[in-house]
Amino acid sequence: MIKLIEIFASIQGESTYAGLPCIFIRFAECNLRCNYCDSKYTYITRFKKSIEEILSEIENWKHIKLVEITGGEPLLQKEIYPLFQALHLSGYKILLETNGSMSLKEVPEYVVKIIDVKCKGSGEENSFLTENLLYINGKKDEIKFVLSDRKDFDFAVSFIIKKQLQNNKIIFSTVFNRLEPQTLADWILKSEINVRLQLQMHKYIWDPEKEGV
Ligand code: SF4
Numbered sequence: 001m002i003k004l005i006e007i008f009a010s011i012q013g014e015s016t017y018a019g020l021p022c023i024f025i026r027f028a029e030c031n032l033r034c035n036y037c038d039s040k041y042t043y044i045t046r047f048k049k050s051i052e053e054i055l056s057e058i059e060n061w062k063h064i065k066l067v068e069i070t071g072g073e074p075l076l077q078k079e080i081y082p083l084f085q086a087l088h089l090s091g092y093k094i095l096l097e098t099n100g101s102m103s104l105k106e107v108p109e110y111v112v113k114i115i116d117v118k119c120k121g122s123g124e125e126n127s128f129l130t131e132n133l134l135y136i137n138g139k140k141d142e143i144k145f146v147l148s149d150r151k152d153f154d155f156a157v158s159f160i161i162k163k164q165l166q167n168n169k170i171i172f173s174t175v176f177n178r179l180e181p182q183t184l185a186d187w188i189l190k191s192e193i194n195v196r197l198q199l200q201m202h203k204y205i206w207d208p209e210k211e212g213v
Helices: 051-058 080-089 130-135 150-162 181-190 201-205
Strands: 002-011 021-027 047-049 066-070 093-098 111-116 142-147 169-174 196-198
Touching: 002 051, 002 201, 021 051, 047 051, 051 080, 066 080, 080 093, 142 150, 150 169, 150 181, 169 181, 181 196
Parallel strands: 021 066, 066 093, 093 111, 111 142, 142 169, 169 196
Antiparallel strands: 002 021, 002 047
């Protein structure tokens, strides 16, 4: 059984897939405690479902074939691997949102990984598992930095250069209500790296505190 928080359909808001209708399967529990966490409700399990029950529930949205597994931290639960397989066999495109601290070694190639590298402003700056860089496919996977301030921006730029990630899909996002999008846009334009500025789209469409969107 998989420990869950919610299953819902919404608009994908935090990757290069932003704007597309997407089914979200939100796993319970997280091994980190970022100080800006907007998903604290994921720390405690709400309900459990089998893979068969999950597949049956998401069939309610017949027209949506994009599924994101998010959390919490989904890779804490080993049952995620048979779920990947079942979703893949059922024809879904799978996105995995992960906080970067768990090994990506066993994640199948058909899964699009969206991987956080936590910056100092999060309070979890040493959580990234460096060996994960070996398992990132630069053509499809995405590396995300959620930035609180200029120190975080400089850290992210220096990380990208040091680890030679310039040819990967890189997303710079702001901590909501902590760093103004316009400020980040100015910094990106004045820097010498090509990254994608990404805002948490669902927070602009709906109430930023709303769950299940
Ligand atoms: S990794 Fe995500 S869910 Fe976990 S504490 Fe950080 S922001 Fe919250």
